[in-house]
Amino acid sequence: MRWCHSDSNAAFQWFIVVGGFLSYFIADGCTYSVGILFTEFRALYQYNSAATSILPALIYALPQFMSPFLCPITDVIGYSTSAAWGALFLCLSFLFTSVAKTMELTYFSFGLITALGLQLTYTAAFMAVVSMFKDSKYFGIACGIMVSGGGIGSFATNHIVAWILSLWTLREALIILAAFLLHAWFSAALFYWVDETAIIEKQLRAAHTEPDTIESSAESEQKAIRREPLPYSSIHGDDADVEQHQANVRHRCRFSDITRLWFLCPIFMILTPSTHRPRAQTKARLGDTMNMPEEEENEDCAAKSRALLRNIGDGLVQLFSPKVWANWGFLTFIVSNGLCAAGVVIPWTFIYDYVYQIWLAGVPRDSISSQVYAQLAWYPSLIGLGSCCGQVLIGIIASVINKEASRNKLSIRSGDVDVVEVQEASHSTCCRRFWNLSNLHLLFASICLFNGVATIAFTFLSIPSALDVSSQDLLILSTSQGCVLAFASFMVGLSDGGFMTLLGLMLENEVEEQYFPAALGICLCVTGVFNFVGTVIGEKQAGFRRNRRLPDIQPVSNSG
Secondary structure (H helix, E strand, O other): OOOOOOHHHHHHHHHHHHHHHHHHHHHHHHHHOHHHHHHHHHHHHOOOHHHHOHHHHHHHHHHHHHHHHHHHHHHHHOHHHHHHHHHHHHHHHHHHHHHOOOHHHHHHHHHHHHHHHHHHHHHHHHHHHHHHHOOOOOHHHHHHHHHHHHHHHHHHHHHHHHHHHHHOOHHHHHHHHHHHHHHHHHHHHHHHHHHHHHHHHHHHHHHHHOHHHOOOHHHHHHHHHHOOOOOHHHOOOOHHHHHHHHHHHHHHHHHHHHHHHHHHOHHHHOOOOHHHOHHHHHHHOOOOHHHOOHHHHHHHHHHHHHHHHHHHHHHHHHHHOHHHHOOHHHHHHHHHHHHHHHHHHHHHHHHHHHHHHHHOOOOOHHHOOHHHHHHHOHHHHHHHHHHHHHHHHHHHHHHHHHHHHHHHHHHHHOOOOOHHHHHHHHHHHHHHHHHHHHHHHHHHHHHHHHHHHHHHHHHOOOOOOOOOOOOOOOOHHHOHHHHHHHHHHHHHHHHHHHHHHHHHHHHHHHOOHHHHHHHHHHHHHHHHHHHHHHHHHHHHHHHHHHHHHHHHOOOOOOOO
16 A cells, blocks of 8 residues: 655645545545435335335445455555546436446446445545645544544535435436546545655655666666667668658557547546556656657556556455465454444335335325435434544544554654664554554444344334324324434444444554555455345335334325
């Protein structure tokens, strides 16, 4: 993973947090508003709940399934490039879904393409913030602020989606949401500075460690003389060879013109891998690029492409490293995190539809006001609000735990201590690091316990019917049972926020630095498996309980 640490640019690091906040706001808003869209898709295609539940299952699972491959690729191509492609795929997926005529096409557009965009957006934001704050005492706070964007996004987006659907049809709403999701491109613009800084620091380290590779001015001048184009008379051969040579020159010129036109627009340039951007190339060959002919420039571009593919291959190979799969602490963490994640996605996905089916059972649809839908949207929104509060709270606690460890790391890296002091400090640091890691494990175990209690309490709460309580205005939050269910939703979200915040800190402590992208991909993939299984099982359980309740509810007669 590319780590960027520059004290002079410390203030700019928080712009990366803003970009991560925006990415999570949009991505989680898209992910956790699928519960409302689930009801609309089922009504549009007239499918049963089991077939329609595949859509939220794909949204929750497919991004994590892609993460083992996308995390190493994101680390190589650049965070801004990954975020830009993620925003583009999110926008296109909703546009394609708005014109899809069958559920099968919706599985592809709303499931596969959306999942690809979500994972690119998530991964870019997460890895960018972790790379900037890894050794900072504000690591926990930065992660908490970043993932709190997801809580705020899921809280706000559920209300936005419910409001849009009250004014437009589902297909029109999808077009509006496509434009909303395209705003994730702003995160790519903020991450651009991270990629440029990483390239510059890599070149500076190479210049200090390999000074012999730097050419002297005399050698550069002689090399420039050798690169001067040969006169026409020096080209030996017949006319066919001359014409072929001229055709190749024209082809290279056209390719260079297209490349310059592509790089002329920043929107297009940010889609290019960071190592292939013109600014990065100019800095990489400072003072030498001006004398480079087009042939060697194309060869240099080809060499960069081969290096890019080689780095991606090396990153994918790390997925199978024994350093990852033989790490029992890491394996225990990803299984525990996956189990708790499966328990959270069930209420987050089906709470809106489940309460809708029971609370409004037997009530004519034309008698339901928009205020009723707004109150129902509060339940998934409160899970998001609880997640936001949990992210900030756990972020502050984790930052306090991580503060002393970061201070010890900085003291060891300082160069003004002798060997004895370093050895003593190293021993002290190991003890303190073990203590801090134990506290971090204790915090994670406490959140797991809290999540289990909140989920079990949420499961056994009863949901009233508007006909049973004789509610005239059909507002569920005016009942005591509705308020208790709202509080339980908030507590479930509070525990989920803790898991999201601790993800980066736990992985950073459990695996070595070079294996972080692979470990992140494996962790998210395992979480995706649990999310998929949890969503499928949750729909069956919700359908069973709903069918058991509905026969006891008599519909309201429409006769005068």
